[in-house]
Amino acid sequence: MKYVGSELELFAQALNWKAYFSRQIRPYLGAEVAEVGAGLGGTTRALLADGKRYARWLCLEPDRELCTQIQEDIDGGLLPAFCQAQASTLEVLEEECLDSILYIDVLEHIQEDFEELARASRRLRPGGHLIVLSPAHQSLFSPFDQAIGHFRRYSRQSLVACGPASCRLVWARYLDSLGFFLSWANSRLLRQSMPTAGQIRFWDRVVVPVSQGLDPLLGYRFGKTVVAVWRK
Numbered sequence: 001m002k003y004v005g006s007e008l009e010l011f012a013q014a015l016n017w018k019a020y021f022s023r024q025i026r027p028y029l030g031a032e033v034a035e036v037g038a039g040l041g042g043t044t045r046a047l048l049a050d051g052k053r054y055a056r057w058l059c060l061e062p063d064r065e066l067c068t069q070i071q072e073d074i075d076g077g078l079l080p081a082f083c084q085a086q087a088s089t090l091e092v093l094e095e096e097c098l099d100s101i102l103y104i105d106v107l108e109h110i111q112e113d114f115e116e117l118a119r120a121s122r123r124l125r126p127g128g129h130l131i132v133l134s135p136a137h138q139s140l141f142s143p144f145d146q147a148i149g150h151f152r153r154y155s156r157q158s159l160v161a162c163g164p165a166s167c168r169l170v171w172a173r174y175l176d177s178l179g180f181f182l183s184w185a186n187s188r189l190l191r192q193s194m195p196t197a198g199q200i201r202f203w204d205r206v207v208v209p210v211s212q213g214l215d216p217l218l219g220y221r222f223g224k225t226v227v228a229v230w231r232k
Helices: 014-028 042-047 064-074 113-122 143-147 156-161 179-190 197-217
Strands: 032-036 056-060 082-087 098-104 124-135 168-175 225-231
Touching: 014 042, 014 098, 014 124, 014 168, 014 197, 014 225, 032 042, 042 098, 042 168, 064 082, 098 113, 113 124, 156 168, 168 197, 179 197
Parallel strands: 032 056, 032 098, 056 082, 098 124
Antiparallel strands: 124 225, 168 225
16 A cells, blocks of 8 residues: 655654653553554654663554655664554454554545544453544545645544444543644645645744643643544
8 A cells, every 4th residue: 555645754853742742642642552554653753762671562554665765764763662554444453452442643645534544443451442543624624634635624523423333432622722823824826736744844933832821721622633632
């Protein structure tokens, strides 16, 4: 399977953003983790930046070229030895073998999203966590979303509704309140199919730090990204 997007290298430089959402979800990462759609491994590096060791961190990436790059990072020591790269999806895994399953900017690329999360829940051990982060608000759907293969954007309500019956919602919240307005400007005014490197730097270095302060003041009720955590 070949990934149709071309934004991975561009967003790999969004270090403040990756550090921000990583702090939100790290408490729900168990000993054995599967990261579905691991891409180039940029999110993997951000989540492992605190130095915590895991029994297994499985990077599932169906694009073989991307998976090969992750494996090269593991072999070269850029990712820890407990990481494994596998050019596949969750379907190849045994049931109830994982403590945490992550979909970071991935579920919106999967047409059958309800079925995908139901499948993920069957791979979780009791007490394990399912974590999804996706772009928010269908009204912000833009040429950029279309260009990189998004089927949809989510509201808090629509993402929560995707939760498997076997899992209990822990929390669902919006992140990056100030970034909402940049996404609105792109969807309504600029209509770019791809942001520039300069735009990504401005968002990551200026907008994201402000959002980190604003989001808790707003009760995480507003933002351009939505995150949900479920417990089996």
